[in-house]
Amino acid sequence: MDKKAYDSYMKTTHRLGRLVSVITLILLVGAPFAIGALLGAMPDLGAVARGFLSVGLVWTVSSVVEFLVYTPMLGAGGSYLAFITGNLINMKIPCAMNAKELVDAKSGTAENEVISTLSIATSSLVTILVLALGVLLLLPLQPVLQSPVLAPAFGNVVPALFGAMAYKYYRKAPLLSLAPLTVMVLLFILVPSLTSSTSFMIIPSGALAIGLSYLAYRKQKGAGI
């Protein structure tokens, strides 16, 4: 193995990874302002700050955990790309693991670094291509999508998401799920005005679930499981 060439490759990968991450950040945060200028309606920064305090903190914790857990699996190039292109749990991680197993690359090796980068880059390009083609096909369907008949469907996109996620997550820990669900149901029944602050209620509900989960974890560890 040409160690010098690999060290130089890694150095450039980190430089390039940092550079494109910063550019992507600027583009993604700048896009709503560009759109605001285009449409003549800038974002309401107060509402953004309040929204961030309610849901942003939850996703910040999630991002930290994802960074700590997935970076060692994906290596440098793969993780820079994966954090830029998203869809980690549902696609990028299993895709890279599948490629790694297929070619029998060992974690932490130069080979793994190369395979992981090739895999994540390919996966991202396929998604970009499929979505671009799909969007082209969606264009003629726009009048149908905007018809009043379909309005209730788009008005219930959030309950549809949480129904699917409820089954997916509750089945992992049915007993643990009972406590936050019961507390939240009672709270919303007794104080119906809270409905307009549902996203804020994620904080106590999430804290209760995480606290109970931690107690169960400690108990299991104490029992040596």
Added chain:
Amino acid sequence: MTVLQSLNSGGMYLICGAIVAFIAVVCVVFMIRAWRMGKALGMDTTRMKRAITASATFSVLPSVGILLGVLALSGSLGVPWPWLRLSVIGALHYETQVADAAAEQLGISLGDGQMTLQAFSTIALLMSICIMWGMILSTLFNRRYLARLQKGGPAEGKKSGGFGDRAMAAMFIGMVSAYIGSYVGGYISGSGLFSFAGSWTPLAVVAVSALVMAAFIYFSEKKGMAWLDNFSIAGSMLCGMLAAVLIGH
């Protein structure tokens, strides 16, 4: 011009398309560099080609699932913005939830026809800000973190995965509970304490969506149809949304 027409305008496609194109170029650059490095390391090109082919075929079905997510969000946010968000950085469950939270701060609901252009740009900014931490952490700590792991072996990676995985699952349980609690509360006390006169449509949608998810999981886990998992979230959501249309009639 209606709000949705503005959100589907050529300018929107241009802004979103340019960012998607930039990310595509980044992927190609990383891919070419990795391929060249692999050859320089003496790796068998057949194995590298196999990794690329396997990753491409692996990604087709999940990508179609993600496309259904664009469809699900297109009625409230137009096509270009969900296309950008789900092509790069985002994931359907994240985008939907954050968009809804931002709408709540503005006193509207997604898809109820109250969307304004300012509400949209506000929602778009919150969606961008809430999920940027992975990139920020990667920019600041990727190199140092990987260097530490190289020195200390794989133990640290395992340590982070211990309670971390459980905490993430618990956090989602808390989030889902808050929303389902609000639907139950809305139905029972939404139009007066214990009046049972609120809308039951969201509850029915939750039930249908959860049942369809149960079916997806049953077939993918018990009947060996693991590929179905790629469509589970988007498929369940679309069935739940279809139920809302049927109830609406």
